[in-house]
Amino acid sequence: MQNKRVQAAHLNAASVRQHNRRILLQLLRTYGDLSRRQLSERSGLSAPAVTNVVAELLDSGLVVDVTPGPESGLPKLGRPSSNVALVSRSHFVLSAQIGAGVLQVGVVDLTGEVLASELIDFSLPAQPEDVMALAVEMLRRVMETAHVTTAQVRGLGVGAAGLVDDDQRVNLSSQNLGWSEVHMADYFEDALGVEVVVDHNVRAMAVGEARYGAGQGLESLVFVYSRTGVGAGLILGGREYRGGTHGAAEIGHMRVVPNGVHCNCGGRGCLETVVSDVAVKARMLSAGLISASPDRNDHAWSQQLVDLVVEGDSRAIAIRDEIVEYVTSALLNIINLLNPQLIVLGGLLSDLSPVLIDELRASIPIQVLPLLRDTIRIQPAHFGADAGMIGAATVALDQFVFGTPLLTTTRSH
Structure with missing residues (x-):
């Protein structure tokens, strides 16, 4: 029995060290290099605990001591101090x-x-x-x-x-x-x-957007992505949403067109049936804006649509306005339900953002409660076409280096 108690205490101590290690690593990822005192203040850990964890991180090569810059705000009198910084390419x-x-x-x-x-x-x-x-x-x-x-x-x-x-x-x-x-x-x-x-x-x-992109430090974010299908990723309380059935957020199957065309999900009038690559290309083909449907992975046609809208082509503007109408309908549901601090648009919606974002920013606020209007932020994916690759890498970084977010996020930006 005594051995079991000792083993349990050892495991608990190891768990606490791992927890403290992740807190400090996340602080350094979010804020850049910090002094040991700043790490203690921002983490709530005691100075000895910070000293011990930093020593372990130094030994592992994940962090290094650096000379603080003039903007650090640290006192300049007395013995020279150093900050702790991530070694970005140690791993x-x-x-x-x-x-x-x-x-x-x-x-x-x-x-x-x-x-x-x-x-x-x-x-x-x-x-x-x-x-x-x-x-x-x-x-x-x-x-x-x-x-x-x-x-x-x-x-x-x-x-x-x-x-x-x-x-x-x-x-x-x-x-x-x-x-x-x-x-x-x-x-x-x-x-x-x-x-x-x-x-x-x-x-x-x-x-990826929450940790390294447009949503750093925010408590809530919705990423809406359109290509072959339409999907969404949710950040709630600073963490990715994984509730329900495997955390699925199938915004693409919100009904936005009453009695619309059949969707492969079995429903009718889903968002995916009107703002996916296939749907928008079909409307461009029907309007005579393209002569043949491009290959699945050729997205040059989306830039052509942007150029035609900018040039004032009435057919292209009509297609753009339809997309705005359908996306607005879906985003209003999200805003009224979750009131996210930021909505990020990826894939086709990001490609079309030069002629889409301002229209969405104008159409959505007038359709929500006055209290929410000033809080609505919509922007294209920070990482553009690399959003998926950066996102998958960020999931790995959270899993194998930094851990599940432990830090308090902010309600403003």
Whole structure:
């Protein structure tokens, strides 16, 4: 019995150290280099606890002592002091974003900076093993390009189209890829010899924006992404939402057109039926703005739509106005239900943002409660076309380096 009590105490102490370690790492990621005193004040940990954790982090190579800059606000009298800073390239994570016909991989450092990446289109239908084998080849190439060894890699994050199991290892179902029960984590761990975490690709995009992009420090954020389908990722209380059935946030299946066309979900008039790539391309083709439907992964047509709207083409403006109407309807539901601090638009909605954002910013506030109007913020994805890759990398960084967010977030920005 005595041995069991000693073991329990040891495990508890180890758990506390790990908790404290993650608090300090998250502070350094969010605020940059800080003094030990600032780390103690912002974390609520005692000075001795901070000293002990910083010593461990110094030994691991994750942080380094640096000379504070003139803006640090630290007193200049007495013995010179030093700040603690993350060593951004002491360790790395790998990232793979698997979309409908698109595969992007990268090597990312502790600050979310991409050292090397590759993107390739693949034809659908495709077998999951073939796509994952291609991802492994690409990951090995980008590691070589970045001069990163497996020993320096803390893990791989995979952003997968479709539902992911609660353990974040299996792609349960992807309608747009035609896949089900794909054991992605097992496959990549066997092939690469690193730990793997899998997440819904749009939820991962939301995490990337929350940690490194437009939503840093915010308590709530909604990422809306449109390509083959339309999905959403939610950040609530500073953390990604994973409740309900596998944390699915299927904004694409909100009904925005009464008695509209049939959707592959079985419903009618879903947002996905009117603002996906397929739907918008079909309207452009019908209006005579393009001569033939482009390949699935050719997005040059979206820039053509932007250019035509800017030029004042009435057909293009009519299509843009329809998109604004449908997206406004969906976003109003989100705003009235969740009142997020920030709505980020990705994929096609980001591509069209030069002619879309201002229209949405004008149309939405007049349709919500006056108290909420001044709080509504809408902007395109900070990471643009790299949002999925950065998002998957951020999920890996949270899982294998920084841990689940523990810090208090802010209600203003």
